[in-house]
Amino acid sequence: MAETKVIMPQMGESIFEGTITKWLKKKGERVERDEPLFEISTDKIDTEIPAPAAGVLQDILVKEGQTVQINTVVAVIGDGSTKPAAEGAKEPTQPEPPKEVKGPAPVAGPTAEAEKTSPEPAARSRPSPSEEEIRSSPLVRRIAKEHNIDLSALAGKGTGIDGRITKTDILSYIEQPGKAAPAAPRKPEEPARGPKAPPVPPTPAPMKFTGDVERVPLTAMRKAIAEHMVMSRKTSAHVTTFFEVDCSRILKAKEKQQAEFERSSARLTVTPFFVQAAANALKRFPVVNSSLEGDTIVYKRPINIGIAVNLEWGLIVPVIKNADEKNLFGLAKALNELGDRARNKKLTPDDVKDGTFTITNPGQYGGLIGTPIINQPQVAIMGMGGIKKRAVVIDDAIAIRPIIVLSLSFDHRVIDGATADQFMADVQKQLENWTV
Amino acid sequence: MSLTTYVEAIRQGIWEEMEKDDRVFVLGEDVGIYGGAFKVTAGMLERFGEWRVIDTPISESGIVGAAIGAALMGMRPVAEMQFADFISCAFDQITNFAAKCRYRWGAGVPIVVRGPSGGGVHGGPFHSQNPEMYFVHTPGLKVVCPSTAYDAKGLIKSAIRDPDPVIYFEHKFLYRRVKEDLPSDDFVVPIGKAAIRRNGSDISVITYGAMVYIALDAAKELEKEGIDLEVLDLRSLLPFDKEAVLESVKKTNKVILLHEDTQIGGFAGELAAIISEEAFEYLDGPIRRITAPNTPVPYSPPLEEFFLPKISDVVRVARELYAY
Numbered sequence: 001m002a003e004t005k006v007i008m009p010q011m012g013e014s015i016f017e018g019t020i021t022k023w024l025k026k027k028g029e030r031v032e033r034d035e036p037l038f039e040i041s042t043d044k045i046d047t048e049i050p051a052p053a054a055g056v057l058q059d060i061l062v063k064e065g066q067t068v069q070i071n072t073v074v075a076v077i078g079d080g081s082t083k084p085a086a087e088g089a090k091e092p093t094q095p096e097p098p099k100e101v102k103g104p105a106p107v108a109g110p111t112a113e114a115e116k117t118s119p120e121p122a123a124r125s126r127p128s129p130s131e132e133e134i135r136s137s138p139l140v141r142r143i144a145k146e147h148n149i150d151l152s153a154l155a156g157k158g159t160g161i162d163g164r165i166t167k168t169d170i171l172s173y174i175e176q177p178g179k180a181a182p183a184a185p186r187k188p189e190e191p192a193r194g195p196k197a198p199p200v201p202p203t204p205a206p207m208k209f210t211g212d213v214e215r216v217p218l219t220a221m222r223k224a225i226a227e228h229m230v231m232s233r234k235t236s237a238h239v240t241t242f243f244e245v246d247c248s249r250i251l252k253a254k255e256k257q258q259a260e261f262e263r264s265s266a267r268l269t270v271t272p273f274f275v276q277a278a279a280n281a282l283k284r285f286p287v288v289n290s291s292l293e294g295d296t297i298v299y300k301r302p303i304n305i306g307i308a309v310n311l312e313w314g315l316i317v318p319v320i321k322n323a324d325e326k327n328l329f330g331l332a333k334a335l336n337e338l339g340d341r342a343r344n345k346k347l348t349p350d351d352v353k354d355g356t357f358t359i360t361n362p363g364q365y366g367g368l369i370g371t372p373i374i375n376q377p378q379v380a381i382m383g384m385g386g387i388k389k390r391a392v393v394i395d396d397a398i399a400i401r402p403i404i405v406l407s408l409s410f411d412h413r414v415i416d417g418a419t420a421d422q423f424m425a426d427v428q429k430q431l432e433n434w435t436v
Numbered sequence: 437m438s439l440t441t442y443v444e445a446i447r448q449g450i451w452e453e454m455e456k457d458d459r460v461f462v463l464g465e466d467v468g469i470y471g472g473a474f475k476v477t478a479g480m481l482e483r484f485g486e487w488r489v490i491d492t493p494i495s496e497s498g499i500v501g502a503a504i505g506a507a508l509m510g511m512r513p514v515a516e517m518q519f520a521d522f523i524s525c526a527f528d529q530i531t532n533f534a535a536k537c538r539y540r541w542g543a544g545v546p547i548v549v550r551g552p553s554g555g556g557v558h559g560g561p562f563h564s565q566n567p568e569m570y571f572v573h574t575p576g577l578k579v580v581c582p583s584t585a586y587d588a589k590g591l592i593k594s595a596i597r598d599p600d601p602v603i604y605f606e607h608k609f610l611y612r613r614v615k616e617d618l619p620s621d622d623f624v625v626p627i628g629k630a631a632i633r634r635n636g637s638d639i640s641v642i643t644y645g646a647m648v649y650i651a652l653d654a655a656k657e658l659e660k661e662g663i664d665l666e667v668l669d670l671r672s673l674l675p676f677d678k679e680a681v682l683e684s685v686k687k688t689n690k691v692i693l694l695h696e697d698t699q700i701g702g703f704a705g706e707l708a709a710i711i712s713e714e715a716f717e718y719l720d721g722p723i724r725r726i727t728a729p730n731t732p733v734p735y736s737p738p739l740e741e742f743f744l745p746k747i748s749d750v751v752r753v754a755r756e757l758y759a760y
Contacts, residue, residue, distance in 0.1 A: 137689075137720040137721060138717045138718070138719045138720075139717060139718050139719055139720040140720065141717075142718070160759065160760050161759055161760050164760065166720060166760070167689055
């Protein structure tokens with residue numbers, strides 16, 4: 001009988017769980033291989049997961065809104081010959097090794113690197129109760145040792161505070177007939193540890209109040225953002241510097257090249273100009289393209305620029321790899337593509353990995369400028385304000401120029417103000433002297 | 437059968453020792469004509485005369501200094517501090533001289549320094565303290581804190597007969613509230629021996645002084661819930677009965693350390709260290725302390741009531757520990 005188990009894929013290193021936000025197929029529905037089957041939300045990305053095999057969606061084991069650990073079986077695709085439910089229900093959340101997935105499963109397959117960091121995802125997600133996890137007391141541990149009892153036999157049976165195994169518990173265990181003998185076999189685990197409390201789906205609905213206050217648990221993405229932001233603030237010594245840039249020339253260049261870009265079905269915005277200027281400046285100021293690891297500054301040859309993309313349900317930072325090797329056209333294409341993929345939840349783990357510098361766009365709703373938080377483990381992030389025509393003084397005359405305010409938040413642990421300002425002056429100079 | 441109060445038991449103990457041994461004498465403020473602020477020495481002046489019952493000036497340092505000198509000359513002085521709070525005035529004499537005399541010169545100083553300590557009588561910050569730990573920290577001294585009339589009498593006799601300085605802390609709250617029928621023979625209570633006041637199986641409450649009664653009352657209340665407290669009365673703090681402490685902990689596996697003294701540097705901390713060093717593998721829960729907070733003893737009656745460890749404190753902590 002052909003049956004394929006569909007598992008929660010690992011969407012990048014250090015991600016151990018995902019939330020199923022939407023099933024795109026109903027139980028009993030026919031599904032083709034690589035056809036989108038469900039949508040998930042993880043710490044890092046939101047995406048669609050394709051079916052690993054063709055067949056009939058025999059069973060859905062994890063409901064929408066539930067968060068499960070990676071490699072948990074979330075559905076079963078059969079050939080339509082088996083009755084649904086009955087079989088699937090027996091081993092609902094049993095984790096399976098990744099090799100169970102038939103076919104390439106493009107997005108789903110754990111990367112080689114991910115496998116390295118978590119060689120035994122099943123063991124990690126479903127730990128067996130080891131002695132460290134079982135709460136007891138010095139006395140209980142001594143009694144256990146004296147009677148050659150494996151305390152895991154009492155796991156979950158403690159009557160003390162927080163399920164602690166007390167003297168009474170272990171003594172009554174010993175008194176049970178036949179139990180004083182060597183360690184009882186470990187109990188199979190209860191499936192209760194599988195799915196966690198259901199988080200809310202990531203797409204926000206208009207706020208409906210039932211009282212004065214609504215309490216809404218964080219989505220996986222919101223939580224990841226929250227943790228990352230606080231971690232960054234705690235890690236880096238943030239300083240922000242501001243530069244005004246006259247955009248006359250890049251706007252002219254943009255206008256001139258727009259038509260040409262459109263013929264190649266690429267949209268040209270101002271962002272690629274800033275990415276290119278930043279990439280060039282990063283080459284000249286390698287410390288801005290570095291990380292701090294303990295007492296070591298790690299300089300990075302690749303210049304991978306992350307672009308913060310605002311989504312209805314959060315924020316994501318896809319990365320343009322080797323941005324210094326791309327021309328304006330290449331950058332524009334990459335930006336278009338990543339932006340679209342982010343909005344359509346089609347980003348892959350690789351798309352958000354290995355950034356070395358980040359650009360964000362706090363001015364897109366008219367804000368003058370913001371002071372962005374560094375995207376760890378990077379050491380600098382550039383903010384783009386809104387471009388607005390302003391009166392500026394040029395050679396004692398007042399002129400009207402399209403001005404943008406740029407900010408650079410940098411980590412003062414590795415970058416001093418002078419370096420940061422030289423870097424920004426470099427960016428400014430490139431933009432203001434852009435060849436039209 | 438007549439009941440003897442705690443304060444009367446002390447008086448009897450000193451009296452009997454004075455009858456038996458004419459080296460024994462008392463000195464202190466108002467111990468003679470007035471008979472002592474709490475009447476511990478009442479009638480002694482008439483019986484033993486002014487050479488053995490000496491009214492002194494108001495100078496604790498002088499009282500203890502004189503006692504040390506007399507002891508070095510072969511006497512057995514019993515010096516009264518009118519309130520144990522004022523023993524601090526004699527601190528140098530006790531800790532630097534009496535406590536170290538045998539160590540430095542081989543000359544024992546067989547003095548007893550006794551006085552009323554403890555709160556619960558609205559005495560305020562200078563008439564309610566428990567200064568035992570200053571002396572427990574001093575090698576060369578012995579420190580006792582009786583809780584019953586029997587122990588009060590038995591320990592004052594042991595203290596007087598002891599060849600080294602003994603600091604004898606009476607609890608003034610117990611003076612006339614505690615009474616019992618005492619045997620008529622010449623009994624003593626050895627210094628350094630604890631007594632089990634209540635046998636129990638669930639939790640050991642290790643305490644001394646007036647708190648013994650708080651523990652016993654709490655035990656009565658907890659008995660209704662099926663929580664069985666053991667109450668161990670240390671009686672002596674220096675030396676203390678380590679074997680009895682460890683034995684009780686090994687029996688019940690859970691322990692509450694209770695004293696009226698404030699918490700930081702209190703005897704409970706020392707006991708907790710000993711227990712975790714020597715009986716760690718017998719513990720089925722954290723060692724819990726119940727003590728006065730780290731403040732002076734308040735004068736205001738409601739504040740003093742809050743300050744002193746209460747039955748309800750023991751009941752609460754015992755319930756938590758029982759459930760642990």
